[in-house]
Amino acid sequence: MPPPEAGWQDTGTGVFSYAARVDGRWWVLRLNDFPEHPLYTFFVDARVIGDVVDDPAVWRQLPPCATLPALLATERAEVLRLMAGLGPYGAEAGTPCTGVFCSCTVLTDEFVARLRGPQRPAAEPQ
Numbered sequence: 039m040p041p042p043e044a045g046w047q048d049t050g051t052g053v054f055s056y057a058a059r060v061d062g063r064w065w066v067l068r069l070n071d072f073p074e075h076p077l078y079t080f081f082v083d084a085r086v087i088g089d090v091v092d093d094p095a096v097w098r099q100l101p102p103c104a105t106l107p108a109l110l111a112t113e114r115a116e117v118l119r120l121m122a123g124l125g126p127y128g129a130e131a132g133t134p135c136t137g138v139f140c141s142c143t144v145l146t147d148e149f150v151a152r153l154r155g156p157q158r159p160a161a162e163p164q
Contacts (some may be wrong), residue, residue, distance in 0.1 A: 045102040048106040049114055053125050053150045055103050057117045064117055067100075068124065071140035084120045086130040103154075118151050125150040 044065055056067040067090070068079045076089035109129040121162065125145030126134035135142035 046101065046106055047109045047113075048103040049109055050116055050153045051118070051150055052154045053145060054117060054121050055154075056100065056106075057109060057113075059113070064120055066121055068121075068127075070127045071135075071142060074137060074140035075135065075142075079127070079130070080132070081121065081124070084124060088106060118147070121150070122147050135154070 044060055046056045046058045049055060049057050049066075054066050055069050058065045063083045064081075066081045066084075070076055070079060070089075076091075078090035080087045103107060108114075113147065123128055125147065126136075126142035127140070128135045128142075148158055
């Protein structure tokens with residue numbers, strides 16, 4: 039699990055909800071269709087690091103997205119470009135899920151880019 043104090047920001051999407059710039063690299067958490075798949079998958083610069091353990095104690099370490107600063111529009115666009123094609127679980131391995139009991143088939147890049155709700159002010163540029 040990536041450390042919760044990583045400086046997470048809200049991407050405004052319901053799929054790649056959390057992103058943090060760490061040492062010039064993008065850390066991104068993909069929210070998967072739970073319980074069909076692990077709750078989150080952790081990526082660094084679009085390379086999968088692994089699935090987050092299915093343990094509610096681990097999940098509670100993440101602050102709610104609604105409490106996080108939003109990414110700047112340019113950062114959000116950069117994250118979405120970086121993560122293009124990686125919405126469905128398994129896409130990182132070249133085998134995107136097509137299961138009938140999960141939502142993976144709707145997780146197109148267009149769907150992923152939809153805003154999740156009203157946007158909060160972006161974080162101050164560093």
